[in-house]
Each structure stands twice: as C-alpha cells, then as structure tokens.
Amino acid sequence: MTQTTGVDMEKIVSLCKRRGFIFQSSEIYGGLGSCWDYGPLGVELKRNVKEAWWKAMVQERDDIVGLDASILMHPQTWVASGHVQEFVDPLVECKSCHLRFRADEPEEDKCPNCGGELTEPRMFNLMFKTFMGPVEDEAAMVYLRPETAQGIFTNFQNVLNTSRRKLPFGIAQIGKAFRNEITTGNFIFRSREFEQMEVEFFVKPGSDKEWFDYWLEERFNWYVKLGIKKDNLRLRQHTGDELAHYALDCYDIEYLFPMGWSELEGIANRGDFDLVQHAKHSGKDMSYFDEEAQEHIMPYIIEPSGGVDRSVLAFLLDAYDEDVVEKEKRVLLRFHPALAPIKVAVLPLSRNEKLVPMAKEVYVEVRQAFTTQYDDSQSIGRRYRRQDETGTPLCVTVDFQSLDDRQVTIRDRDSLKQIRVPVDTLRATLAAKLAGEALEVLPPGGSKWLGFED
Ligand code: GAP
Numbered sequence: 076m077t078q079t080t081g082v083d084m085e086k087i088v089s090l091c092k093r094r095g096f097i098f099q100s101s102e103i104y105g106g107l108g109s110c111w112d113y114g115p116l117g118v119e120l121k122r123n124v125k126e127a128w129w130k131a132m133v134q135e136r137d138d139i140v141g142l143d144a145s146i147l148m149h150p151q152t153w154v155a156s157g158h159v160q161e162f163v164d165p166l167v168e169c170k171s172c173h174l175r176f177r178a179d180e181p182e183e184d185k186c187p188n189c190g191g192e193l194t195e196p197r198m199f200n201l202m203f204k205t206f207m208g209p210v211e212d213e214a215a216m217v218y219l220r221p222e223t224a225q226g227i228f229t230n231f232q233n234v235l236n237t238s239r240r241k242l243p244f245g246i247a248q249i250g251k252a253f254r255n256e257i258t259t260g261n262f263i264f265r266s267r268e269f270e271q272m273e274v275e276f277f278v279k280p281g282s283d284k285e286w287f288d289y290w291l292e293e294r295f296n297w298y299v300k301l302g303i304k305k306d307n308l309r310l311r312q313h314t315g316d317e318l319a320h321y322a323l324d325c326y327d328i329e330y331l332f333p334m335g336w337s338e339l340e341g342i343a344n345r346g347d348f349d350l351v352q353h354a355k356h357s358g359k360d361m362s363y364f365d366e367e368a369q370e371h372i373m374p375y376i377i378e379p380s381g382g383v384d385r386s387v388l389a390f391l392l393d394a395y396d397e398d399v400v401e402k403e404k405r406v407l408l409r410f411h412p413a414l415a416p417i418k419v420a421v422l423p424l425s426r427n428e429k430l431v432p433m434a435k436e437v438y439v440e441v442r443q444a445f446t447t448q449y450d451d452s453q454s455i456g457r458r459y460r461r462q463d464e465t466g467t468p469l470c471v472t473v474d475f476q477s478l479d480d481r482q483v484t485i486r487d488r489d490s491l492k493q494i495r496v497p498v499d500t501l502r503a504t505l506a507a508k509l510a511g512e513a514l515e516v517l518p519p520g521g522s523k524w525l526g527f528e529d
Contacts, residue, residue: 082392084333088262090406091391094465096120096416097263109259109266111384116465119416119446121270124386125249127413128272131297132247139245139274140238144226146251147207147217152225155356156349158202161320162221164257165196175199177257203253203267219253224378226250227275228349231361242363242374243286245276249383261334263384270383277374279365280347283323286377287344291326294340294379298328298386302411303393307331308339321348328381330389339389340381347373390414394466400491408466409489412509417467418445419505422458424474426451434473437483437498441471444502445509463488469505 091097096117100110113121133141153159165178171191178196181187203219206212220226227246234246249272259265278286291310299305313325325343329336350373354361362371394408412418419441423434431451438449448467450458455472462470472484482495485504496504 082333082395084262084392087388087391087395090395090464091117091262096391109256110268111263111266116416117387120390120410120414121383121387123414123416124383124390125270125272127301128297128381128386129247129249132245132272132274138243139247139276140234140240142227142230142234142246142248143250144223144230144248146220146253147205148220148225148229150217151356152229152353153202153218155352156225156228157320157352158218158221159200162202163198163200166199166257167193167196169193175257180258199257201254201256203255220251221254222252222380223248223250223271223273224275224349224380227273228353228361228376229357231277231350231353232359235363242365243276243278243282245274247272247274249273261332261337263388264332264334264337266384269385271380272383272386273378273380275345275349276377276379277363278377280372280375283344283346283375283377287324287342290342290377290379291328294342294381295328298330298339298389301390301414302409303330303389307389307393309336311336319343321345330385330392332389332392339385340379343378343380345376345378347375349376350374405460405463407463407488410466410468412468412511415466415468416446417448417462417465418469418509419447420458420462420467420470421447421449422455422470422472423451424455424472427475429478430473430475433477437471437473437501440498441502441505445505459486469508471501471505 094116095114098112098114099106100112101107129141133139166175167178167181168175169186169189169191170193172186172189174186174188176187181193184193185191186193202221204216205219206215207217208215227248230246234240250270251268252271253268256265256267259267276286276290295308295310298308307330309329310326311329313322313327318325322343323346325341327338328340328342330339350361353359361373363374365372390410391408394410396407396409398405398407421434421438421441423430434449434451438447441447450461459470466488468488470486472486474484477483481498483498483501484493484495485508486493487508
C-alpha cells in the first residue's frame, strides 16, 4: 500500500476553494486543464514562499545574486540545452477515440477510455510553442521556457562581468515555466504552467561533490525550518536510468504527499554540460578565468531546483490539522508565521459603534507592519475559527475594557493562549511573537499570557 501523510487531498482542494487560496483557471468556462489561479489568500501564501526562498538564497548570503530573465528565449537555447531532442515523452494514441496517453500509462495493450487499438509510441515534445512577430512560420517559432535555468546559463558571463564574482558563486531566479505535461493532476502538484525557484551554483571542477552534499543538506533544512515535519521529507537518489541527460548525479527532496512520496525539489550536479553546450552553439566563450591557476576553466554547476506550487501544496498539507476546542471540531492551518497569508486579524468584540473607532485605529496601526485583516462579521468565536482555518497566527481583539485601559487581547492560534497588552506596545509584541520569541520575552508593559487551561 502507498504510504501517505493521512491528509486527504480533497480536503485541501476544498479548503483552498472555499477560503480563496486556489481556484481552477477559467472556471466559468469549465476550467482549463491543469492551470490554476491563486486567490486573495493563495497569492499571499505563494509570495511568502517565494520571499522566504529569496531571503535564504540571496538576501542572507554573499555568494548568490539574483536574476529575472525573460520567458521567451532564442530558440537555439533549447537546441543547446538538449530540450528539443530530449524533453520528450513517448505517447500512444487510440485509433478509435484519438485520446493520447503516455506509453507507460495504459495497463493493457488497449485504450483505457474506449478499449480501442493503440498506435506505436511516438515521441512528443513537452515544450509549448508560439510565434514571435506577425508571421506564423517555423522561422518565427519560439518556445515558452520549460525551466528557468537556461536564462541563468545564457547570462553567466553578463553576471560574472558585472558583479565581479569569483567561484564558487550562484545565480538565483524565480519565475514561470511551462510544460505541456501529458499526465497532470493531483491539484497544483503537476500543472502545465507553474513557477520554479532555481539556483545555478557555479563551482570549480573537483569541488562539485562537496558542494552537492552541501546543497542537499541546506535545501532539506529550508523546508524543515519553515515548519515541514521531518518525517514527511526524505532524500532519494536518482537511479542511472532516471538521470536527466545533463546530470552527473541527482537527488530529489521528496514529500509524503497524499498520493505517496513524490518530488518536491531536485538537486542536480549538472557538471559542465550547460556551459559547454552554450559555448558550442553560440560560439561565445563561456569559461571562467581562474586567477590562482592562471587558466580558463569550465565551472561545474550544482542546481537546487524547486517548484513554488509544489512547495505551496506541501506547506498547505503539512500545516493542515484538526482538533477539538470547547467540544467543537476546529480546522486549522498551522503555518509558520513567515508563510501565513495573514499575520494578524483585528477583531472588534462586536459591531457596537463605540468599539469601531478604536478597532479601526488598531487595524491601521498594525497593518503598517504586517499583512492584517479586519473582521467584524458574526460572533467572535466564528471569527476565530475562520482565522484558524486560514492559518492566521495571531488575533487581536478590541473589547469594551479596551476603551478604558487602552489594552487589547492577543490570541495565539496554536496554543489558544491569550494575553492583554497596551496598544502602545502592540506592534512590538506582535513582532516578537511572529518572530517566534518566547512568551516571557515581552516588551515592557506586556503582561503574562493567560492560558485557557491556566
Ligand atoms: N532545471 C531543472 C528542472 O527543471 P525538474 O525536476 O524538471 O528540474 C524542478 O523541475 C522542479 O520544478 C520540480 O522539483 C518541481 O517542484 C517543479 N516542477 C516541475 N514540473 C512541474 C509541473 N509540471 N508542475 C508543477 N511543478 C513542476
């Protein structure tokens, strides 16, 4: 039996739709196969995932710089990279209903849809094609990039010359990629339009194995630091026949998705394949001058390549939890504060007009620092549940006592503990709590947390 996390994908899909995380693309027209739209909460979550990645990979390091290359590239790029030749899946077609399947998909030798006879396998390239300019002929054909990596390789010399880098150094990029996948499904796990977060890390040949191990550990820990349970992650080495045409070695960081262990991110040792290929096809020098050895070398490349959408799905699945509070079932997303779409919700105890001015004042103050939501509809209990279900770590409640003592209540999503703090220290307290500081380390004026169970 396939091992799974126990979280049902259907629950996540339905929560995502119900609460505005993710919708099917072009839903009013019946949807478009394997394309997804991120709603108000989804877009925040996705931005936070990308920001956390950029922070760890670029902002907090001095050996990686960023890039934002265009999606459309010179078609020769894809000849050099091997995608025109190698980025193919063998397909069979049903001679009756003309549906196409990956050759390894039908369990028997007949069409899974109508039982018809199947053709011999034919190679199908997964790159999307379009045309540049007004004439739609072969000469004007360009591809939508199937990976962001090639924009990095083709800019290697530009970045090297302008940012005065020495090996080892990396170039990071986040951006859209497109693949005309034959087998899609499992929600946003495999779609035809998705986003990648890739680093191409250039190293001296001979130091590549060391850097490969370094990146395996670094990337695994990134997911753990952002809250994914270690037990739901594993590293799996590619077997020889699985290795991509460019890879000397490759590991997948796999997550225990509802359909079983599946790839979340790939970390490959690409050797000097890409720079050699681009040098050959462009006629340009792609080498690096090693000042120590006084010679030109072709750097080796270690590539941690993750999917934004797959990470979003893993973070959603891993954060999903159900518990019982005051005898009622509670659904919650235990997001790491850095990923939570909304960090703070400001909730007046009721819509009483006396409370509104102060609640609005608190809201305006807090939203300058954190993504904040103001919610005054329905009972306070219902509003807490709503915020739990979308993973908001902290709720701030303004009540009648607040009008007298200018203190408000902060409620913690995970422990359900509450604390009253002066409005003057609210922002600092929220910041400390969101940064994961111990409850005791409160700014002056903060009082002790009041637990429900205390
Ligand atoms: N540059 C190397 C490369 O593109 P890959 O393993 O094909 O390697 C890297 O893709 C990551 O991109 C995967 O680990 C996955 O997270 C994401 N990815 C690939 N195809 C995808 C798809 N069809 N839908 C969603 N994410 C995808």
